[in-house]
Amino acid sequence: MGSKQAGKGKQENKHGGNCFWINEINLRTDAPYASRMIVHPAPPSKRWILKPFPDAPAQQTAVESLVQTLNISPFLASLLVQRGVSNFEEARTFFRPELTHLHDPFQMRDMDRAVERLTRAMHTGEKILIYGDYDVDGTTSVSLMYGFLRTLYDRLDHYIPDRYKEGYGISKAGVQWAADNGFTLIIALDCGIKSIDRVAEANALDVDFIICDHHRPGDALPDAVAVLDPKRTDCHYPYKELTGCGVGFKLLQALCQVRGLPESTLWPYLDLVAVSIACDIVPITGENRVLAYFGLKQLNTAPRVGLCALLRVAGFVKEHETCPPPERALDITNVVFGLGPRINAAGRIKHARAAVELLLCNTHDEADDHAYGLQTHNKDRQDLDKNMTEQALAMIRNDELLIKAKSTVLFDQKWHKGVIGIVASRCIEQFYRPTIILTESNGKAAGSARSVAEFDVYEAIEACSELLEQFGGHTFAAGLTLPIENVDAFRQRFEEVVSAKIRDEQLIPRVEIDIPLDFSEINGKFYRIMRQMSPFGPHNMSPVFRSDEVVLVGEPVVMKEKHLKFTCRQVRSGHSFTAIGFGMAVWADHLHQGEPFSICYSIDENHYGGTSSLQLYLKDIRLG
Template sequence: MSEKRWIYRPVPESAEELQAVENLIRELKVNPFMATLLVQRGVHTFDQARTYFRPELPHLHDPFLMQDMEKAVQRLQMAIVRNEKILVYGDYDVDGTTSVALFYGFLRTIYSNLDYYIPDRYKEGYGISTQGIEWAAENGFTLIVSLDCGIKSVDRVDEAWEKGIEFIICDHHRPGAELPRAAAVLDPKRSDCAYPYKELTGCGVGFKLLQAFCLFKGIPVERLFDYLDLLAISIASDIVPIVGENRVLAYYGLKKLNSSPGFGVQALIKIAGFSSSLDITNVVFGLGPRINAAGRIKHAKAAVQLLLAESEEAATDFAFEINEHNNSRRQYDTSITEQALAMIQGDEWLLNAKSTVLFNNTWHKGVIGIVASRCIEKYHRPTIILTESHNRAAGSARSVPGFDVYEAIEECSDLLEQFGGHTFAAGLTLKLENIKAFQQKFEEVVTRRIQDEQLIPMIEIDLQLDFDAIDQKFYNVLKQMSPFGPQNMAPVFSTSEVYMVGEPYIMKEKHLKMTVQQAGSYQRFTAIGFNMAHHALFLRRDQPFAICYQVEENNYNGNKSLQLYLKDIKATAGAEQ
């Protein structure tokens, strides 16, 4: 029935953990399954549970704990006192554009001699560009605050220095061996940075600088919290862990997003078709791609203009334009994905490889990262999609859980012009004549490094659950565990000895809907499996099977009921792995 691996998270075993489960059952008045779930997530005491379920803005760390923060605040203050022209410079993706909108949007409320700059994805590429520095010099800027980029731009920052321009760098990527010669370099991933939370987004680092500046100047920090909707969008879209400080920021950012977002975000929500309360998933799949589409199809400046819009009318115009870009992006995405999958299917070597590296000089550079992800959905292995840009091959890499694609690319660096990124996503450029050699070397590196099980799609399951434990109270507590995201994913459960009640129903020829009941339980639930119609061929009413799923609430015509959102189905004998 299933080719996916079911991986169970460790359950509490030590005497200390088991005692914590007992204490939570008693103090929180929850069932043993919920108490176990909390202990799995590091919540052992009543106080930790209160912090987890009720994040508070005072839980945010002191921004001055970040290396160079004092220098950054002093330099920003000096620029304002001297009436210097300040340029807010950000990357063209969601994190970069929300960073610029937040930083520029807040700073312009107290200072007017500033502007912002977003590099052109195709003409300038990622990070600080020579073109951007020349534009800053020509227009009399003497301070650049870079957001979500700059940590590796040693040469560019030197160029700026020679033109009389200083940098404050706000970044969250891994630094190189040498830090740029800037007035201040804010990056919690600096080896000498004692800041207690390392997983902020670029927008988050910019937010911390402004938080420090507010503290320094005696500006009520609540004025800065008005921009938390933008920070929540960056946290969701950059796929960073939603624990610690990010959890607090995302929690309050979503509140802002759902109650009183800025004009731009409001227009974006409307054009994306959302009517109910937004969560992280809605942001990732509904808002993020639209903001990204501006830079992928035309220029990301349009995204910043939208996010900074000061009237409903202006915001609606920008949102419409961005939505058109997103429609174009979808068309590119669909056609290029079809071509990429056809290339793999038509090549025996590619079919049997443990990696995918594809090149086509006509593919749109703006969607190759998305296409790489689509290929992984079909062929679960590290993937790099390349296209031609400025007489070079430019590529986006994506990976599978547990495999560090950045390190694999680094091992092929002798064939590359440049590269950068994270464990699961990276970008690279190389000479056109090196493509074949790179394809072969990358395959060799992946084959040597990857474990066979990493090539099989995995579902991580929190707990084996009895249907009798699922009731409205259980679901209400589950809901309060949000916002969900990396390191705090929505809980996934498995149940064995499940039987189908009645016949399965196939929706739109590809989705599965059925009623299920566990042996020994009176509870019955509707179970929905998207793109799982093929399982209906194997299901028999008299044969038990196992399911893994998430518990959700269905609200139909005002009638609320709990239902199971299926992730996978297995014959019972093979369910435990």
């Protein structure tokens, strides 16, 4: 539907509006075929959650307006309205992000105090310590802040706490190290919002703190010179979902304004901000979408040498290349699964300082050495992850109470602290429910929590706070520490809290579907315009569609004993497409010629043997 085929770039359409789109391609390649597997029972379907269709009168008016002014189909217009885009100007902002769309950093509470203290420290020659957490957000935050400030000032250093000796957040050892080495200002990134005691200790040692955090504050704030956190209840900053690295970026943006530096000096650092946004799983909306959009551009055209080296060891860039070629452009998913685990591996296996050193490298040779080190750590992490996951799943399967429970809390003092969060996620893949994996660390039980859609694990942990020594995190991921003797009581209490709060349907994996779609609507123009909606991520996911009355064309094929591939035709439209289901080989023996079924899927472009074609990437199948 809609009018004439859009051309490249921006062009006038017959309605006098403008049609604009970007062709962004995410490569996938086929794998060799394998033989059919043995028959397995058909897996239960996930919950198919159809997002509210924009059928209210005002929404329908918006859909019709977008169809006319953008020269797009009603299906694409409906996707936009679902994402809060209802007119041409909003569409232009959505499709054409600009760095001028970033908010004034001084709208953030305490920003003026933070900039004044930082400026004074640089003017009077104080020693400044850049302190950050050991995960991707923390290490990119430190690399951003230290990397930029060292171009202006040389009396600074960086510090990442040891995951195993110091634990999460601002540590007593870190504060003491700063005082012993003459630092009078600490800029804490991606941590600190609950470090009331540590900041008080620092104040007693004449060490000031500027906190740049994005986690939920507690009832009281630390007595720091400045506490930058858009989630403060008294902070009226327009966007609340920045990463820790994003908050650090806003501090540097404010510093540039005060010092009269062009903000363009910050743009080369946006690759770090994009990596933090991707790997911290924050919403890709508002300011994050602008930062991610331009950060990905930086990553794909001129990444810093450390990230370029990491892209090489991850297989995204060939040995002779310095950044990904346009036909292999990286997206948020590539960053999450390609770069994130390797950066995180430094802190999980040894010390996260190695990740910061990589990200701060100035030469390719030096960066390559660090990148290969992280690659080795990542392989070690994968082995630990696999073994611990097998042990954890066996513990559940061999315990009748755990099998029937609505939560999972497992403890083994020998488990490696660096991968317990990953193991929690792996357990949820098999037993879909809020999960906490605990191990022993410094005489305490330390754990990582992961949740399922629609359930706030942070609140559930908070309800057990009388048994804990420390906890913090987000709705879907959290960390906690408790006395080992409290583990059994905590397991029982957590199960009680989860059982009282969680609904039965929340224990079934869900697939969110944007709109039903006929195969006849899927073509090159549809795909190109849909890709403009990227970068995709939380709250702006790659669209998922539902199609009914689908039948096989030929036999399904199993690839690598895990994956499913088949050609399917929609009866009413007569159009056919190839579909791929990763990890869905079990369905091969339950799809039969002539028997209709329904699918939900995303659409992407497949490149194989020098040709390109649109392909359906399956999320789930329903028989009948």
